[in-house]
Each structure stands twice: as C-alpha cells, then as structure tokens.
Amino acid sequence: MPLSILIVEDELSIAETLQYACHAEQIQTQHVGFGQQALDTLKKQSFDMIILDIGLPDMTGFEVCKQLRRFCNTPVLFLTARNHEVDRILGLEIGADDYVTKPFSPREIVARIKAIQRRLHPETEQTVAGFQLDEHASRIYYQQQLLQLTRYEFLLLKTLISQPHRVFSRVTLMDTVWQSAEDSMERTVDTHVKTLRSKLRDIALAQNLAAAEWIVTHRGMGYSLLP
Numbered sequence: 039m040p041l042s043i044l045i046v047e048d049e050l051s052i053a054e055t056l057q058y059a060c061h062a063e064q065i066q067t068q069h070v071g072f073g074q075q076a077l078d079t080l081k082k083q084s085f086d087m088i089i090l091d092i093g094l095p096d097m098t099g100f101e102v103c104k105q106l107r108r109f110c111n112t113p114v115l116f117l118t119a120r121n122h123e124v125d126r127i128l129g130l131e132i133g134a135d136d137y138v139t140k141p142f143s144p145r146e147i148v149a150r151i152k153a154i155q156r157r158l159h160p161e162t163e164q165t166v167a168g169f170q171l172d173e174h175a176s177r178i179y180y181q182q183q184l185l186q187l188t189r190y191e192f193l194l195l196k197t198l199i200s201q202p203h204r205v206f207s208r209v210t211l212m213d214t215v216w217q218s219a220e221d222s223m224e225r226t227v228d229t230h231v232k233t234l235r236s237k238l239r240d241i242a243l244a245q246n247l248a249a250a251e252w253i254v255t256h257r258g259m260g261y262s263l264l265p
Contacts, residue, residue: 040065041086043065043151044087044089045067046076046099046102047089048072059144060148072095072096073099073101077105077106080109087112087113088112099116114136115151117140136150168181169199169252178192178196181241187234194234202263206262208224212226212227
C-alpha cells in the first residue's frame with residue numbers, strides 16, 4: 039500500500055527535496071509550512087507518518103508533537119538543525135519515533151520512514167507480483183491502484199496472495215472464504231474469480247500494461263495466484 043506522509047517544514051527547498059525523494063519511492067506526500075496548519079490538517083485527514091521540523095515559524099515542532107499526541111498516534115520523525123543530545127531526548131520522550139539532524143540525505147529519510155513502518159506493522163503488509171496486501175486496513179492494491187473489492191473478493195484474493203504458487207481447490211476456497219455463508223456452491227468461487235480478473239484487467243489496461251492472468255485456472259484442481 040502506498041504510504042502517505044505529511045511534511046511539516048517551513049523551508050520550501052527542503053520540503054521539495056523530501057517530496058521528490060518520497061515520490062521516487064511511490065510515497066504520497068502533503069506539505070504544510072506551519073505548526074497550526076499541521077494540527078488542523080491532522081484533525082481532518084489521516085497519514086501513515088509525519089515528518090516534522092522543530093524550527094517552525096509559529097510554534098516549535100515539540101509543541102506540535104505534544105498537541106497532536108492528544109488526538110493522534112501517527113508516527114513522527116523530527117527534523118532539526120540542532121544536534122544537542124537534550125533535544126533528541128526531549129523529542130523521543132514527547133512521542134517522536136525518530137530524529138534526524140540537518141543536513142541529511144533524502145534517501146536516508148526514506149529509508150528511516152520504511153524502517154519505522156516495518157517496525158510498527160511487521161506482519162500486516164505483503165507484496166507479491168504487483169499486489170500489495172494490507173491486512174491491517176483490509177485493502178489490496180494492484181500496480182499501486184486500490185482495488186474496489188467486495189468482502190468475499192477481498193478474502194478470496196487475500197487467500198491466493200498468502201500462498202501465491204499454491205493451487206487452492208474450490209472446496210478449500212469455499213471453506214476458507216465462505217465459511218460463514220449459507221447455501222453457497224462451488225460455482226460461487228468461479229463467479230468471484232471472474233469479477234476479480236475483470237477488475238485486474240481494467241487496471242492493467244488503464245496503465246497500458248501487458249495483459250496478464252494473475253489468477254490461474256488449473257483444470258480439475260482449482261486456482262492459484264501464479265503458475
């Protein structure tokens with residue numbers, strides 16, 4: 039799943055550098071230059087992470103972090119021109135997840151973002167052949183595009199992604215995906231596979247990608263995500 043980052047930085051050149059590095063890694067960003075703007079934005083919109091400069095024009099990043107922690111648990115990475123140990127300790131004590139001093143390498147910032155996300159969500163994301171499964175949010179992305187799935191389509195595709203080369207019989211898929219449904223038949227699996235293939239094909243065509251049948255039919259056996 040593409041990450042979304044709020045960059046709170048009053049120096050436009052630094053913000054643009056961070057945005058460029060993030061976009062190169064398929065990370066979505068939004069930029070604000072004031073602490074109050076950040077707080078107002080976070081009350082209306084959720085992000086996967088916040089990059090927060092300490093030296094803001096209207097309030098310190100420390101104050102922003104203290105206030106946002108009253109209503110928001112989003113991870114925070116502090117940026118600062120100061121390299122004092124007391125500042126690092128204070129930042130971590132009030133709820134920051136990491137601390138980087140200027141000047142910094144944009145690629146290092148991206149690496150730290152990814153490391154924090156892996157630490158916070160060690161088992162919720164899985165990437166297979168263009169698919170990104172985010173179990174925590176019950177979402178699946180294909181080629182960076184969110185798939186609009188019904189409950190059973192999500193559970194079916196999630197099952198196939200979990201073991202991409204395994205051939206799942208229709209009976210196994212029925213027992214796994216439709217275990218709480220009444221009067222479902224094996225052809226229900228075929229119907230849902232058909233709609234999933236259609237949705238994947240639409241995304242491939244929209245992005246001018248070569249058509250690929252990711253969900254493979256094994257005659258007399260069942261389905262797998264990959265051959």
